[in-house]
Amino acid sequence: MTAVAPPRRRPRLVARAPQETPAGLWTYLFLALTMLFAAFPLYWMFVIATSDDQALAKLPPAVVPGDRFLTNVDEVFSLQDVYFAASLVNSVIVATVVTASVLFFCSLAGFAFAKLRFKGSSALMLFVVLTLTVPNQLGIVALYIVMGKLGWNGTLLAVIAPGLVTAFGVFYMRQFIVNTVPDELVESARMDGATTMRVYASIVLPAIRPALAVLGLLTFVATWNDFQWPLITLSGTDFPTSMVAVSDLASGNYVIYRRVLAGAFIATVPLLVMLFIGGRQIVRGIMEGAVKS
Amino acid sequence: MSTTRAAPASSSRRAAPERGRSGGDDRRLSWRNRLYRFDMRYMPYLMIAPFFLLFVVFGLFPLLFNAVVSLRNYRLDDPTLPYWAGVENFSRLLGDEDFWNALYNTFGIFLLSSVPQLLLALVVAALLNRKLRAQTWWRVGVLLPYVTPIVASTMVFSVFFSRDFGMANWVLGLFGLGGPDDPIDWRADKLHSWIAIATMVNWKWIGYNALLYLAAMQSIPRDVYEAAAIDGAGPWKQLWRITVPMIQPVVLFTVILSTIGGLQLFTEPMLFDPNAQAATGGPNGEWQTIAQLIYKVGWKDLNLGYAAAMSWALFLIILIVAGVNYVVTNRLSGGRK
Numbered sequence: 001m002t003a004v005a006p007p008r009r010r011p012r013l014v015a016r017a018p019q020e021t022p023a024g025l026w027t028y029l030f031l032a033l034t035m036l037f038a039a040f041p042l043y044w045m046f047v048i049a050t051s052d053d054q055a056l057a058k059l060p061p062a063v064v065p066g067d068r069f070l071t072n073v074d075e076v077f078s079l080q081d082v083y084f085a086a087s088l089v090n091s092v093i094v095a096t097v098v099t100a101s102v103l104f105f106c107s108l109a110g111f112a113f114a115k116l117r118f119k120g121s122s123a124l125m126l127f128v129v130l131t132l133t134v135p136n137q138l139g140i141v142a143l144y145i146v147m148g149k150l151g152w153n154g155t156l157l158a159v160i161a162p163g164l165v166t167a168f169g170v171f172y173m174r175q176f177i178v179n180t181v182p183d184e185l186v187e188s189a190r191m192d193g194a195t196t197m198r199v200y201a202s203i204v205l206p207a208i209r210p211a212l213a214v215l216g217l218l219t220f221v222a223t224w225n226d227f228q229w230p231l232i233t234l235s236g237t238d239f240p241t242s243m244v245a246v247s248d249l250a251s252g253n254y255v256i257y258r259r260v261l262a263g264a265f266i267a268t269v270p271l272l273v274m275l276f277i278g279g280r281q282i283v284r285g286i287m288e289g290a291v292k293s
Numbered sequence: 294m295s296t297t298r299a300a301p302a303s304s305s306r307r308a309a310p311e312r313g314r315s316g317g318d319d320r321r322l323s324w325r326n327r328l329y330r331f332d333m334r335y336m337p338y339l340m341i342a343p344f345f346l347l348f349v350v351f352g353l354f355p356l357l358f359n360a361v362v363s364l365r366n367y368r369l370d371d372p373t374l375p376y377w378a379g380v381e382n383f384s385r386l387l388g389d390e391d392f393w394n395a396l397y398n399t400f401g402i403f404l405l406s407s408v409p410q411l412l413l414a415l416v417v418a419a420l421l422n423r424k425l426r427a428q429t430w431w432r433v434g435v436l437l438p439y440v441t442p443i444v445a446s447t448m449v450f451s452v453f454f455s456r457d458f459g460m461a462n463w464v465l466g467l468f469g470l471g472g473p474d475d476p477i478d479w480r481a482d483k484l485h486s487w488i489a490i491a492t493m494v495n496w497k498w499i500g501y502n503a504l505l506y507l508a509a510m511q512s513i514p515r516d517v518y519e520a521a522a523i524d525g526a527g528p529w530k531q532l533w534r535i536t537v538p539m540i541q542p543v544v545l546f547t548v549i550l551s552t553i554g555g556l557q558l559f560t561e562p563m564l565f566d567p568n569a570q571a572a573t574g575g576p577n578g579e580w581q582t583i584a585q586l587i588y589k590v591g592w593k594d595l596n597l598g599y600a601a602a603m604s605w606a607l608f609l610i611i612l613i614v615a616g617v618n619y620v621v622t623n624r625l626s627g628g629r630k
Contacts, residue, residue: 016515016518023425027425031420038434041438041496057458111340112337121337124345137557139357140604141362141591142358142601145358164347197336224442227559250564250567251569260448264449268441275433279429279436
């Protein structure tokens with residue numbers, strides 16, 4: 001704060017941090033361009049999803065939605081070997097079960113690591129942090145064999161089981177609980193005779209609601225969008241997730257893109273709705289994760 | 294950490310009145326005592342047990358078991374082969390042209406995607422770091438690609454990058470490049486297919502990385518900028534001379550993240566291919582990545598042992614590249630030399 005005095009005398013040089021400087025025209029212009037770049041592929045997906053086959057053979061390219069959305073959607077749903085309707089149900093099941101499980105088990109473990117004393121807690125937490133960076137996609141071959149032994153390949157269990165807990169979830173929950181739940185509150189509840197689970201249910205859970213929303217949204221989005229593992233274990237069955245079904249729409253000798261993009265659009269809409277409703281939480285989750293890591 | 298001090302105090306405080314009250318309800322007390330001790334001593338382990346059990350069974354064990362599989366003849370179509378293969382899978386890897394080609398492609402796409410991605414993310418973050426109207430909506434807006442399934446966006450980009458009537462060629466034509474008479478065939482050679490795939494990756498991750506940078510930028514103390522303004526540094530100079538060195542830890546974090554993600558690229562190269570099911574990444578493997586090759590070897594050629602060996606090779610490569618990138622970025626962004 002020693003530098004405050006001189007600039008005061010020369011107003012042109014008044015120093016402001018960027019976040020206190022009002023954005024100028026150019027900033028808005030560049031940001032608008034960024035938005036266009038981000039949104040256009042989604043918009044265009046909708047354009048083709050609502051058009052006939054001719055729309056893809058036009059120059060300049062079509063940029064206005066057509067009126068065939070329901071026709072295209074109807075075709076997607078009635079394709080025999082794609083199971084599109086079932087795939088949407090499957091994706092909802094998988095993403096919901098995984099999200100609920102991650103929220104429950106990761107907040108339990110996060111609470112234990114944040115507020116309870118037990119032997120080996122710091123070593124075990126170190127283990128969690130280390131596994132954060134291990135790309136478990138690399139164990140995919142062995143995972144397939146394990147699922148084969150369990151007889152789960154080709155079922156939703158194979159897709160759900162590996163997602164039930166995440167190291168990131170434990171880490172994120174622990175950080176949040178350390179910062180928001182005061183030790184005194186936990187202690188006084190204990191002195192009133194509350195068991196650990198009671199403390200979790202009546203003190204910790206209400207306090208971490210915002211973090212649950214963030215972790216829940218991020219987990220749901222990631223699970224819904226997962227492709228590689230569901231493709232391996234589910235493709236060829238009549239039980240795909242929506243991502244596998246969309247990729248099935250695009251396989252074969254003659255691909256009809258208005259169908260592919262109609263299917264892709266339907267499978268994207270739930271996430272756009274979530275971003276619209278929970279965008280603030282998702283932004284916060286990503287930004288908080290950045291500062292803490 | 295203050296729990297360490299608080300907990301023993303409370304337990305002794307709690308135990309004292311119970312001992313003094315000893316009388317007729319002795320049995321009930323000891324039952325409660327036992328419950329209490331169980332709760333204090335074992336409940337924490339019960340609470341972390343589901344995480345560790347599930348993680349070990351479906352996360353850690355497959356990763357380790359992968360090593361065993363890689364030393365075995367594990368062919369889904371031929372179970373008669375001898376059980377152990379020794380290092381055969383690994384020695385085969387060294388002479389496998391497909392593997393080296395996939396490695397080359399993976400690195401090519403990785404360079405074309407990660408470098409522009411992180412630089413553009415920095416610029417977008419600097420723009421978002423101004424005082425903006427409707428601030429939240431700009432931040433939510435840049436996340437549109439992040440929530441979009443890669444499967445869906447890759448389908449769109451596949452059409453963008455078609456040779457005839459593709460949006461990409463049309464736009465380039467406006468600038469006098471290519472054009473309808475001499476259209477670029479984005480699936481004909483390595484460089485063009487790499488650019489197309491890298492564009493998809495960049496589209497997906499610029500906004501996400503921008504928010505990571507933005508978070509770090511907002512925690513830079515303002516007097517740093519005061520000093521810079523006195524020195525007469527403009528906004529552009531401020532970004533590179535002050536902001537980037539100040540957010541260096543997050544820059545390193547994103548470099549590591551995009552290394553881990555970029556070297557495992559799977560969905561984009563898979564679905565960019567009109568003949569996706571073959572997993573060859575173009576007619577002559579122009580853009581086949583390692584993750585794609587692992588899929589092909591494992592589930593098209595049905596050779597799981599060899600695919601497991603490739604996974605271990607990829608793991609090693611990721612470790613090395615992440616380490617190298619860490620050091621290089623550390624130097625470039627003004628860290629300790």
